[in-house]
Amino acid sequence: MSQIGFSAEKYIEEQSKYILERIDNGDGKRLYLEFGGKLVQDKHAMRVLPGFDENAKIKLLQKMKDQVEIIICIYSGDITTNKTRQDFGITYDLEVLRLIDVFRKYDLEINSVVVTRYEDDSPAVDKFINKLENRGIRTYRHRFTKGYPTDVDTIVSDEGYGANPYIEVSKPLAVVTGPGGGSGKLATCLSQLYHEFKMGKKVRYAKFETFPIWNIPLKHPVNIAYEASTADLKDVNMIDSFHLEAYGIQAVNYNRDLEVFPVVKRIIEKITGEESEYKSPTDMGVNRAGFSIVDDEVVREAACQEIIRRYIIAQCDYKKGKIDNDTLERIKLLMDELSLSSEDRKVVIPAREYAEQKKACDDRYVNVVVMAMEMEDGTIITGRSSRRMVAAAAAILNSVKYLSGMADEIHLISPNILRSIQELKTEVLMSDKSSLNCEEILTALTISAATNPSAEAALGKLSCLRGCKAHCTAILSDKDETTLKALGIDVTSDPEYITNNLYYG
Template sequence: MAKIGFDANKYIEEQSKYILERINAGESERLYLEFGGKLVQDKHAMRVLPGFDENSKIKLLQKMKDQAEIIICIYSGDIMTSKTRADFGITYDLEVLRLIDTFRHYDLEINSVVVTRYEDDAPAVDMFLNKLQRRGIKTYRHRFTKGYPTDVDTIVSDEGYGANPYIEVSKPLVVVTGPGGGSGKLATCLSQLYHDYKRGKKVRYAKFETFPIWNIPLKHPVNVAYEAATADLKDVNMIDSFHLEAYGEMAVNYNRDLEVFPVVKRIIEKITGEESEYKSPTDMGVNRAGFSIIDDEVVKEAACQEIIRRYLNALCDYKKGRIDDGAVERSKLLMDELELKIEDRRVVEPAREYAEYKRNYDKRYENVVVMSLELPNGKIVTGRSSRRMVASAAVILNAVKVLCGMADEIHLISPGILKKIQDMKTEILHHEKTSLHCEEVLSALTISAATNPSAEVALSKLSDLRGCQAHCTAILSEGDEQTIRSLGIDVTCDPEYITNNLYFS
């Protein structure tokens, strides 16, 4: 059974209470709450804080749904470059659509979608906005703020924030979120503050950012894991010097917040005409995650594993051309800082060793790919690629057999069924590769379960793989990677392609 290091119930209770205190403090009519990180399915937090509910943040908002509405921001450049959310393998514009559906599922009100730093002559962005508008979603275009970041007089004027259209809101809590970092959430909040004050309304701003956790040490592995997760953004954790000077207390924040704080403070003071209530960027935050850690050793170990996982992912992303070598170097430095090695991830060596053994044993296995998977009880199983199926499919079948206590030689799927699917791929669909992908094999297992009792039992064990760790000796296809992740398995790969072909699907 997995060890727990974080109390999810305490977190939801304390976090919602603290946000309500911010809403009700002072005489303001409204709180604009910038929501950083992932509002739903926060798998990073779930991995580094064992016990964290990946949907805890949206659940706490659901408790306040009568008081809250949501604005979703997306940076126009992320639409044009098809930036991808790694956890799901979907682009940021599709992530916005998924977020809207998720918020609706939790009965949360969607106010609108704002495209930030909008520029003319961006057909992909206009197409995205048209799609939303034709489905009944309000949209806004915010351009780059004139004068930002140094000319506060211009920023807080009709030429700056005043040039943005006002987003009509009505609830006391306005959550401003986005598909990822750099979406323009802060600028949207400050723009709204400007417009509200011009309309004679007193409103406030606060920030909800889970990481870095401000009240644990700077070099705590959980905070280092945040740097690993944002290596491509060049985020660096630092001591909040403003907080230290104001209160004599150590607090952790990150470089972008510290760099922008003096500007944000001046902008807020210019908008409100009053001295800012915030003495530091930490003051702006409402994060209570650090108070819900119940076993520090457990979260440290989980965070170290996440740092290794992020480094392996960085190596693969570099191979795919998604990031530059600087991001890889930063990931490696974080590994070295905590004296971590790739082999400290338990599933790495069994996969590599088995692949090496097969290659040395028989020349037919020269290009063999192996995936290893650690079961909930700590046992590691492996699966290799073959003419019949890919390694990820093989290891899933082997894993559920072990969970069921079945002998390895038992066929969960008739070889005849697998052959028929392969024939369809080559003779009807005209695919060059006949090895069945993970989703195809799982579909065959599902069909077999209708007539094969062993397959039916095995199918019921798939849910037990959620939270398991896996490693493959080659880069997975996008489809196999998403199927593995949909099963809830955290997978890493060695940065090697199965084939020299440039088109890899």
């Protein structure tokens, strides 16, 4: 059974109490809360803090829904470059649409979407804005702030934040979030502070950033895992020197917050005309995650596994041209810092060894691909590619057989059904790939369940694969990767293509 290292119940209680205190201490002032990280389905936090509820943060807001409205920020450059959210494999612009749907599901009010650092002549960005506005979503364009970051007088003027349109807000808590780092959340918050104070309304700013966790050691694996997750942003964890000087207490923050704090402090003071209530970037935060760790050894091990996972994924992303070598090397340095290797991920060696074993025993298996999957009880199940199906599909079928207590030789899907689907693919749909992918195999399994009791029993075990780790000896197709993620399987791959063809869908 998976070990628990984090108390979700304690976290929700502690965190909601602290946010409400921050609102109440404002004497009725509106609070702009910059929400970093993932507000919903925070799978990174769930992986490094076993026991963490991936939707804990939105559940917090749901408890305060009468006081909350949400502003979603997206950096225009992330739209034009098709930046992708790793956990779901979808681009940031699509992630904004998905977030709106999720927030509505939790009965939270969506105020608007802000496209930050907007530039003229951006057809992809304008198309995205039109799509939102045509669906009734208020959308704002915020351009790069003139004078930022050094010329505070220009920043806090009609030429700076004043050039941005004001976002109409009515509730006491305005949550400003985005699909990922660098979305422009801080600039949006400060722009709103400028407009509100200019209108004679006193408001406040605070920051909710789960990682790095400020009250655990700088080199704790959980904090290092955060660096691995933001390697493309070049985030580096540091001791908050401002906090240490002000209070004599060590706190962990990261380079971007530390670098920008003196500027943010001066901007807030310029806007408000008062001395800032914050003496450090840690003061600005409302994160209480560190107080809910109940087993440090469990979270350390989970965080080490996340760093390995990030490195293996980065190797594939580099092979695909999605990231540069500097990003890959940054994660490799973090691996070396903790003396970790790819083989420390339990499913890597079994997959590679089985592939080598098949290749050594028969020339027919020279291009064989293998996937290994770890079950909840620690058992490793493998599946290999064949003329009938891809390795990932074979691993899924073998896993549900194991979970159902069935012998390996039992056919869950009739060979005749598999053959018919292959003929449809190649002869009717004109596909050059005859092996069935994961989605096709799952569809065939579902159909077979209507007449085959074994298939019906196996189908019922698919949900048990959620949370399982898997590793494949070749890069997965986009479609297979999407299906595995939908099943909740945490999958990685060796950075090798199964074919020399340049197009690999």
